[in-house]
Amino acid sequence: MGRTSTARDRLRDSACELLHTRGYAAIGVAEICARADVRKGSFYHFFESKQALTIEVIDTHWQAQRTAWRERLAGPEPAVDRLQRLITWLVETQREEWQATGRVDGCLLGNLAIELSNQEDAVQQRLTAAFDEQAAFVHATLAEGVQDGSIAPEYADQTTAKAVVAQIEGAVLLAKLAGDVKQLDNLWPHVRRLVAVTSPRLERSHQLPQIS
Template identity: 80%
Template sequence: MGRTSTARDRLLDSACELMHTRGYTAIGVAEICGRADVRKGSFYHFFESKQALTVEVIDTHWQGQRVAWRERLTGPEPAVERLQRLIAWLVATQREAWQETGRVDGCLLGNLAIELSNQEAVVQQRLTAAFDEQAELVHTALTDGAEDGSVAPGCADRATARAVVAQIEGAVLLAKLAGDVGSLDDLWPHVRRLVTADPPAHASTAR
């Protein structure tokens, strides 16, 4: 690996770190280059624009995350335990980052989704694809769970899978805002309710 590929990787790492903390708009190419120790002229040798770099940041980040999601959601255990393992890992990730930086930076994909949904179509497409994959991975686990009996049959649908992803994103948003990683300890009991709870009879009229 020569100097060239290292510089490219450094630009990706720097952009990922800076955007995770402070978002897309607040970060300029000069700052990314400064942190990566790469000359600004070289930036455009590797990336056409900040937008193009951001698409690669998202792809690289989600490629790593996807492996982790799959690992946690696969195995011989009842599906609800695999889902619990995923949540525990997500919370541990936020906690480790918090111990290192003193901040809760939240979810890079969620942060960029909020900031860029209505503004950068290419970025929006990549983020949508990543969240769709997350929901699909959870949906597969829920389907397994309906078979092994650990997930309520009425909860093994794609809408519930999206609700699980939404609960994760919402809880991380509130933890980030409060700077309180401890609030994420409640995430699993709530996700569990989403996937194990058939609606009780007395609530059916309130549908």
């Protein structure tokens, strides 16, 4: 039985890394192939274009992220605590990358959304779908928070859910721009204000651990 080729996976993984750290316009098919150790001719056996590869990168990346979002927003705890758990994980992901590389590379989806905001319609559609799904996860959690008393009813709507996603993406963008992951230390307190936590016990600071 022949050996299964890993070329497609290598192309996708290499593109993911380059897109995250360099951006869409700055890289070409030749560089992706060189990073993946795949011949350029073989690239077009798997993908008709860089755009098609980028769409697969987005889909694969969000599929993994979707699982992580679901896991952190699930559980028996009050909804506000589950939301905090999601924020803490998102911040820790950026910190771990910063500690490993000395850079704040930001959010792959957010980076691409900014760069391609007025071009590459097919890519924009995938990004929009991912962010809409994030907002839907947050919206569902806020609705659960109304039931457990940890979220004010007037803030458990789609507008607030989208504002939470925007707060996350904006904070990560500014940290990337400044090259300073410490700017994410206050992300949770800002998100908490958006959702208007109702319980005095839950209104405490909940500051994320500071970076020494």
